[in-house]
Amino acid sequence: MVPIVKKVLSCTLLTLGIFSACSSSALTEYKTSTTALANATKALPVINVGVLKFGTINWEMDVIKHHGLDIQNGYTLNIIPFASKNAASAALQSHSVDIIMTDVFWVAKQQSMRKPYLLYPTTKLTGGIYSRQNHPTFAQWLSQNPRIGIAGGKYDKNWLVTQAYIKHQDLEKTKLQLTFAAPPLLNRMVQKENNTAVINFWHYTARLKTLDFVPIITTSEMLQALNINTDVPMLGWAFHTTFASDNETLLTQFLHSSHQAKQLLLGSKREWERIRHLIKAENEDIFIQLYQDYPKTLLNNFTAAETISFADAYSIFAETLDLSLDSPTNVFWPKAQSVWLEATTQTVE
DSSP: OOHHHHHHHHHHHHHHHHHHHHHHHHHHHHHHHHHHHHHHHHHSOEEEEEEETTSTHHHHHHHHHHTTHHHHTTSEEEEEEESSHHHHHHHHHTTSSSEEEEEHHHHHHHHHTTOOEEEEEEEEOOOEEEESSOOSOHHHHHTTOOEEEESSOTTOHHHHHHHHHHHHTTOOGGGOEEEEOOHHHHHHHHHHOTTEEEEOOHHHHHHHHTTTOEEEEEHHHHHHHTTOOSOOEEEEEEEEHHHHHHOHHHHHHHHHHHHHHHHHHHHOHHHHHHTHHHHOOSSHHHHHHHHHHHHHHBOOOOSHHHHHHHHHHHHHHHHHHTOOOSOGGGGBOTTHHHHHHHHHTOOOO
């Protein structure tokens, strides 16, 4: 072999050997660190969270997992999807999950049956009655014997507020033609019929807003007429009292990460772009409207004022929902206010 060729070949083999050794060392180090992380994760306590498969709560769950907020807070989040609210509730009651997202009146109903469940509130009662036409007053609209579609069934909270408002204003509920149906069907119905209005879930109402639908009256306006001027806690994380007492640290860690995920969704348009596939907006206008409306659904604070506001709302709903509680404010986890204050004063690192 020619000497120069032998020299080049020797240098090449030497270089490859060094590279191979370095690569082997780096790979070993990577494997070691990955194994250590996996072992550390396995050692963390797990919280099993039941959510509706297609609910907007999945946006928050994805943010927690994507940014590792569960690991950062010292636990592992296990998300268990359910096809219906009833299925999620049944899973909680059978201890198949530790916690679910539900409304405050579900917890109130359980407590009225002496079942010890509690709620940590996260969102407030919002919404209204939306129509394509801009009616000057609610009374004028009601006088036209209109049709109204209601998404949440006869116990929908916005519908219950509407009935209380009608009674308070000495108006006739019998003039309303009621239609209870699934949210997408109601949106299609209200687009076809000019004299029809709808009470729908917020993310479906957002879609109507992009088509120039406006509120005949908002839930906030009706509540104010009923002398309820502070946000009414409505949805939140529900769990058994035993779970809360036995796993207070774990529960608090989860709630902190829940708040942190909301912070990211409130403060980062980039985060919304990242989860666009989960949002499933049909077009850009709807995407923007959902982005704008999301903050309006969240409870801004949770203090004594909000618990009193719920107690006032409870007096409106109790008879219709067949509830009987000695103290309505006991539906909330006793540590909720302190955890809320602690969580909302922290920032995402």
